[in-house]
Amino acid sequence: MxxxxxxxxxxxxxxxxxxxxxxxxxxxxxxxxxxxxxxxxxxxxxxxxxxxxxxxxxxxxxxxxxxxxxxxxxxxxxxxxxxxxxxxxxxxxxxxxxxxxxxxxxxxxxxxxxxxxxxxxxxxxxxxTSGIGGLAYAGLPVTAGVSNSAFAFVTGHGPDGGLPDDLERVAQAPVLVVFMGLKHLADLSCRLVAAGRSPDEAAALVAEAATPRQRVVETRLADLAESAAAHALDPPALVVVGPIVALRAQLDWWRPHA
Missing domain, CATH: 3.40.1010.10 (Tetrapyrrole methylase, N-terminal domain)
Structure with a gap:
């Protein structure tokens, strides 16, 4: 310095x-x-x-x-x-x-x-922001020429503590990144499917991103809540929905260390 x-x-x-x-x-x-x-x-x-x-x-x-x-x-x-x-x-x-x-x-x-x-x-x-840097540490590029040229950031903890009322307005973004949404995964899945996304669409949960405790769980949109419970994930966590999840198999570069 x-x-x-x-x-x-x-x-x-x-x-x-x-x-x-x-x-x-x-x-x-x-x-x-x-x-x-x-x-x-x-x-x-x-x-x-x-x-x-x-x-x-x-x-x-x-x-x-x-x-x-x-x-x-x-x-x-x-x-x-x-x-x-x-x-x-x-x-x-x-x-x-x-x-x-x-x-x-x-x-x-x-x-x-x-x-x-x-x-x-x-x-x-x-x-x-964790929505870019945290995802990069999880091998998830928020944009990629082979998959998407747009994305949306959404809070999972609106003014009343729940998902935002206008979630459906951005539900069709090619890639959706939800911050602080771990408590409302079942509702998130239901609302996104009701808005037109496939229940089989690739999704990922990234807990404690870019820390030695980082954990990444790949799943389907319809199974977000069950996957989080099965892996006992705790906040803070990001939810990612979209085609970039498929790229993680090749881009999972980071190995956490103390």
Whole structure:
């Protein structure tokens, strides 16, 4: 970092950096994110992070866990945002560290809007979303010339905790990637089949992508719930539906290590 052929921006006191940490492997952290970690006065992190990332924080810097996990007691989003505003108001350099990318189902937009309303300066530091980087570690290219030229990202955890009401609007995308959908697999399968997808279509479940605990289960769209239960998969997990699943036999390149 001290010998880069370019300069990185200063981390100004009284500002917040909304920072993506990538899908799991700490090697996927961006230079900008590392720069932020090394200059922050306090780090507010979520639950889906490799603990090795926190070792990059400067000695003596406060690290606070404010992780939200579905189905578990978690801080409310409003409390997290209020904490960011409070700390920045104290003149601290606040780094909000999120798994994946803060603007891809990461509540980054909500936090940025609240910071803007409070006149708190902020920077968005994009990260590699699990929907691309995590799938790559599972041997699943989100696009491939031999299979598809379009895809759709969908949340499996809408405002009411269930699948989004407008799922059917994107149901016919050549490749569908569903984030945080493990709790609603039976409903997901039924709705996608009702929307016209074949129950026999290739699908995959990718749990804890790009970590040493990564597990990938290939199945059929109709069998998503049964396959997840049979393999005792736990969140976080991605659901993939579409022809790219067939490519994994040749593209399964990564072997997790501690």
């Amino acid at each position: 001290d010998h880069l052929p370019f300069s990185l921006p200063p981390f100004d006191p009284g500002s917040v950096w909304l920072t993506g940490a990538g899908p799991g492997d700490p090697g996927l952290l961006t230079l900008m994110a590392l720069h932020g970690l090394r200059h922050a006065d306090i780090v507010i992190h979520d639950a889906l992070l490799d603990s090795r990332l926190l070792a990059l924080v400067r000695p003596g810097v406060t690290v606070e866990a404010w992780g939200k996990r579905g189905g578990r007691a978690s801080p409310h989003q409003s409390a997290i945002t209020a904490r960011l505003i409070e700390l920045a108001g104290q003149g601290l350099r606040v780094l909000r560290l999120k798994g994946g990318d803060p603007f891809v189902f990461g509540r980054g937009a909500e936090e940025a809007l609240a910071l803007a309303a409070a006149a708190i300066p902020f920077r968005i530091v994009p990260g590699i």
